[in-house]
Amino acid sequence: MNGFLELSLEIGFLCVVASVVMAFIRLVKGPSLQDRVVALDFMTVAIVAFCGLAAIRYGTPAFLDVALVLALVGFLATVALARFAERNTYRNRKEAAND
Amino acid sequence: MNTFGLNIILAIAWVAFTGSVSLVGLITGFVIGYGALWLIQPLIGTSTYFRRVTAWIKLVIMFHYELIVSSLAVAFDILTPRHRARPAIIEVPLDVKTDTGILLVTNLISLTPGTLSLDVSEDRKTLLVHAMFADDHDAIRKSLKDGMERWVIDAVEGT
Amino acid sequence: MNSVILRVGTRYLAGLLLVFSFYMMLRGHNEPGGGFIGGLTGATGFVLYAIACGTQDARAALRVMPQTIAIWGLGIALAAGLFAALFGDALFTGQWLFIGATEDDKGLPLSSVLVFDIGVYLVVFGSILTLVFAMEEEI
Amino acid sequence: MTDVTAGVLIVLGGLFAVIGALGLIRMPDVLIRMHASTKIGTLACGLILAGSAFVFGSPDIIIRVIAIVLFILLTAPIGAHMMGRSVLSTGVPLWKNETSETGNLDEKLIAEHTDATIQSK
Amino acid sequence: MAGGFPKTVRGNGLTGILPVGLAALLFAWFASMLPTIAATEVIRLTIPWIPSLGIELAFLVDGLSLTFSLLISGIGTLVLLYSNTYLAGHPQYARFALFLTAFMVSMLGLVLADDLILLFVFWELTTLTSYMLIGFSHEAKKSRRNALQALFVTGAGGLAFLAGLILLAAATGTTSISGIIAQGSALKEHAMYLPILILLLAGTFTKSAQVPFHFWLPNAMAAPTPVSAFLHSATMVKAGVYVMARMHPAMSGTDVWLWTLTIFGAVTAVFASLLALRQTDLKQALAYTTLMALGTLTLFLGQESGYAMTAFATFLIVHSLYKASLFLVVGCIDLSTGTRETDQLGGLGRIMPITAVAAALAALSMAGFPPFLGFIGKELKYAGALAVASEPVLVAGAALLSNALMLAVAGVVAFRPFWRGTVPSGQSPQEAPWQMWAGPIILASLGAVFGIYPDLLQVALVAPTVISLTGEVGEVKELQLWAGFNIPLILSIATFVLGLLFYARHVQLRGMLERAFTAIPNLDTGWDRFLDRLKGFAKWQTQLVQNGKLTSYLFGTFLTIAAGILLTLVYTGMPMIAVDLSDVEWKHTSIALLTIAGALLALVTNSRIAGIAALGVVGIGIAMIFIVFSAPDVAITQLLVETLVVVLVAVVMLRLPSLPKAEFRLNHALLSVAVGASVSLILIAVVSSPLDLRLTEYFEATSWPEAYGRNIVNVILVDFRALDTFGEIAVVVIAALSAYALLRTTRKGDQK
Amino acid sequence: MSWLLALPVVIPFLTAVLAFLTRQSPLGRWISVAGSSLLLVASIILMATVLRDGVIAGQMGNWPAPFGITLVADLLSAVMVLITAIVAVAVSIYAIADVDEGMERLGYHALFNMLIAGVVGAFITGDLFNLYVWFEVMLIASFGLLVLGGRPEQIDGGVKYVALNLVSTIMFLTGIGLLYGMTGTLNMADLASAVDGADQRLLTIVAVLFMIAFGVKAAVFPLFFWLPASYHTPAFSVSAVFAGLLTKVGVYALLRMFTLVFDHDTAFTHTILLWVAGLTMVVGVLGAAAQSDMRKILSFHIVSQIGYMILGLALLTPLAIVGAVFYLVHHIVVKANLFLIAGVAQRIAGGTELSRIGGLYKSAPLLAVLFVVPAFSLAGFPPLSGFWAKFLLVKAALDVQGWIIAGIALAVGLLTIYSMTKIWAQAFWEPHPDGVEPKLSSLSNRERAAMLIPIAGLAILTVVIGTIPEPFVQFAEASAAQLLDPTAYITAVLGEQP
């Protein structure tokens, strides 16, 4: 592995980790449920990228398998939480209507 | 796309996963794919369509072009201190009919920065799109219909 | 969930996840994967199905009660362990059959270990769906 | 040469990742933030993965990378759609600059979607 | 139990007769051993039982045990005969007979046992069976209370007794009683002698109701009268006395032995006779006289002289005969008139002549009139008292006072109801059926027979008993009605005078005693208070530790963890710690920080979604750790599980309310930090020394060649450690089935 | 040989699978009975083999120790498996009458057999991580059984039970990680020598960690809270099997680990255990004294009696270990039986709250007899099993001049008598407050047989142990010898090694 690639990798890691940290800031700040979920979703995608970087860095394609799985199932959490938000709103309104 | 086609795709996917292109792999993939499809049978209606290879290729190319161009636009907005965005939620009438078509249209719209598919109405006739640079709603509607939706219809539903 | 997009997407994803899960299970002995990962992934497919189309549809698609799948999985895993008894080996001793083995190539391996992994797959798959379906229905 | 291409792709991907994350922080409302995260994140991810495909170069890795990217392209918009929908139906306050043309959209959506969900039980 | 004898005197059929037959057979069997024992021989029977603990089913018949055996089986026969009529037609007679017979057998076992542990087994069996018998009228609250009291007090003593026996066995190296006795005086010099003695006496004193443990005995009169006659005069209460007698050769002769037994015996004798006179209930009065007898017997056992031992043996027999007889008489009176109150009784002599004769004979023996055995017993008592090594005057005085009181009580119990006054109106008493007077008559007559022919008793039982007690033939003193004009005779006369005086004045005396005793703290009411206190303390303690609050439980558990680790750390000192930060990359640090940040967010947030998202962040952080440190399988699993966790929480949360704002709790925070710091510290210490990688190296070497797998982790899971994995999937199945069951029962539960 | 060891684990699992597949029909319960009986046969054979050949070990998957997972049976393991099988048979018969169809459909029999599998697995494994796995099998099955039926108080008890047991589980897991990190092995026989090379100070700390983790499972002071909070809430057959077996697995684990592995600083560790034993005895028995419900009383007594077993371990003399082993066996039989009897009382007298029931002595004398045996055995009356258990431990304590602890053991015995007679007086002697006469004949013939046969069987066992204690004492002695000198155990697992 030559110096350029190594440097690029280091930059790549730095960027990805930085983006995760920034997403975390959004996650903390919210304010809405969706903001937090979007932040979490972004992190998932960032981990996929992270796996790609790790695969190169350590010369092990095995990490791409992690990315593969995550790419397929990662969004499920987003879907579940989005659905929660909707159903929750509906329930709250229904309860408010019943009161 | 009929069941057979879907099955072939799954078989190919299998080969892709295993990474070894061979007849045995293809057959195994076909069998396993068949099993999977059998399990999800209720989801698959009866449908027969041509595959329009050229339309597909065009779709792929155009999509990537759009993706990169509009990504840059959004990136620019993010990086510049003032927000140029004039976001809006826009209703777009849908011509695409098939499930696959709708999925493709909505996904591709979402993937191209600047537009985001929010929802499809229950009657499948209207698409709700969130656009970032929506100074002119009609222009956006038109570009979506003539661009992404057209390409998808050609690829998926074309005669 | 009454979303056209999700439903249509699920149509592809559920199948994809199932196929992918078999793949992950089968390759597990040599690459990352295995029964757990396979089972979890496969279950994810049906969880998505249940979220998108409701548990009734998902149950109908599955045809068999998920808890039955899980318990059969346990039975299969156990059977894979008990299989060694036929050869006078201890419980869970792997039994291997290499189809078409040659000097250089071990051929297509069939083994009780793979059966065991299938059992694991079914258990994880069935159990998660038992849980998720019941939760979806009761809550 | 492949290393240089890969390096460029990786750095580009990294930069896009940062830009996406920055958008997540900076943009004024949740829908706009989703623009940033969904597409730019996908793009960043795709670039980095493409970089790794270049490095490894072997066909099985390339197929795998393509699969990953395709999976993300398939799932990310669905997730975004679900989130977007929920933004509308839960009535999350949007940026003042929003110029939506549908007045009581959120009410309509709630009536249309969630009702059916709950009733289906 | 008011109003006449049972209509039918046929008793309880076979159920009633069988036990009588059994007891009679036993009596006959023991009687057949008399010649052997009279010839100062012993009979042994030894069956191995628990050889590994050296415990045997060893039985020994010598003078002491045969005397007891004959009393137990003989009186047992008569009591069972009596009971069959007394409780004729009682629906629970079968149980009664069973318990009584079981008790008798246990008692026989106790006196025959030649093994400490075997003895204890029977000891506890008598406690248990007597519990059942005292509580026989179980629907009455009083019966239940008194049964518990008896059980608790004797049970407590029994446990001390057990400790004593164990120490005794340890000190002597054997559980064989003969073996211990054969060791001679070695035990008395043993360092553990005193604790052993105290513990053994704790057992015997409670069982034999020595003051101040006496209070349970009168309360035990809640039992049917035949039970009282049997247990609380002739047998169970004498178990303690028996054990003291049995251990006499091995343990007596020390100052502790002497003074403890003398003081407890004397105090009990006097105190009990005063209390006896105070009673107006015939049965209660008799109960206290039993105490007096027990005190006296204990007093004798304190000594070593041949007089004392002879007096012990004689008085033991005398007392059993007259006391059982009198109890049975009281039972007759009770059934006949419906009362046991002295003030409500009179003139029964003409209506119940046979009973009256029995009562008279027994009472005369009890009062110590010649020519009854009681007289001989009393003479020996005085002789024995005067032979006491130190303070003979005090002992003799106590004996005199108690004997005189005894005489008065005999008058009150057995003379007045028959020979004074008239039958109160409203009563229509009858003579008891023969099954009920046979016992009293026989027992009372024996008192006279042995009084006139003391040699019979002397040769057959008293002498062998004394030999058992002292181990020497020469110590046996003559039993004789006329021993010449000596100090004991003078004391006897004094007893008569004083006793008659007491009798004449007993009503006034009773008043005085009443006043005196109300001033003395009453252990019986103390009992109820004790139980209340015990319950109160138990409740208080339980409220303290088991307060029903999960947070307290968790706090306690975590506190134990933190305190356990930190205090151990104080004890052991700091383990070796090596901190090597040279290989830490910024990546590692940022991942660690991200994980920590996620955990902290989960900690502080009041938003459920933020909480879940924070958990997601932690999950992602940990997955990144797994990725960076080469665990792709684990990372995949972690991410999949994390996703499912979020899905499940999202589903469940729909029905749950929002999180309330968390209040900061300093004690919780400190504890949390302590637990966290302990874990960190231990882990750092653990990783400070190199790891032995034998197992991993083996897996690496064999994974492919022998298990045909290239993914070592998977090979470990499905092959090397397949059993773990099997258990693990079982956990998953069970979790699913359990959760499913829990969810599905919701509806059912809610509908109720 | 290895199959002999594997079968006791395999049989309940197979039974569970079959019982689950037939859960909709009455067949399930008969499968459960048959499976338990088969387990009993297997465990008898195992016991016979261990008695004949000494410690036996089997390497699962044919991988040599310490690399694979080893199942080991020494006398202690064998007897624990045997007694588990006996309880399983008793409870599975009892369940025919006790468990309603609703619970059966939700998989009661499967959960029950899984629980048994977990318990047996824990007793028979020679691998620390595998022990954790069996603990989990047992734990999760117990979760399910505890709340099966879903009454609110079950849920309440379940919350506490689950919460506290999860803490223990996680501690155990952490402990395993740490111990592995120090020694590099998981095989318990291998650990016995591997720990010698580790930092002994650290080892003591980790030992304490294990002590706490197992202490929660064993329900010792001050970690027992979960037990009295929950054991009185589930179905009676469930609480019987819990009462008999679950805490004993914790005790077993303590006994195993603190004789085999953590024996490097007994002056410290076993002194702690001694304190724990004393406090557990006292606090438990006082807790019982404060209760007025039959099952709550019995629950607190479990705690109290765990103290006795810990006492045996703490003293660590041969006789003390004999006592602990004897106590363990005796307690399982007796305590399970008492809970089963409480179930009958509940059925015919309408409850277990002592003030609301009564009259059982008068109208259900058979039940009274059946109660007296285990109750007075528990209280330590001779010649019942409990007497010998207590005798051995008190003797062991006195032998080492442990006056105070012996005194505590005896005093606690007295308070145990108090509790048992409280039940006896209030549920049996006292008339029923509503004037009803609770009769066994109010049960159907089938129910009566299903409930009373196991109770009678266990009672007979109690009497047999009590009256013919020699073989049991001999057995306990041999078992204690194996525990105190684990050479045979280690050799059986690892083979002859330097």
Added chain:
Amino acid sequence: MEFLFAITIGVLVAAAVYLMLSNHLLRFIFGLVLISNAANLTIFVAGRLTDGAPPLIPEGADAPTLAANALPQALVLTAIVIGFGLFAFAIVLVFRAWTSLNSLTPDDMRLAEPEEAPK
């Protein structure tokens, strides 16, 4: 490296303990997830950390040249799945606690151990 993650684990444990002590079942669940993760990580770290060398045997080789310790990975994998099973049950139990006891504060749940023992 191990040092760094030992500290991380400590923080996770501390946060988890604090959450578990709070009188709220949902927070308890959060704590449970954290502490399970911490326990898994403990095993992983105690098995020592190795960068970039997954325990996979390359094609053609009989054994890996340098690989991370595989055993702890297998243990952690097992523990994760078991932890998930326990978590799933716990979350359902919390839900049931809410529906049948109408409370998420365990200290208010006093059915099994009532405040005042009935006379």
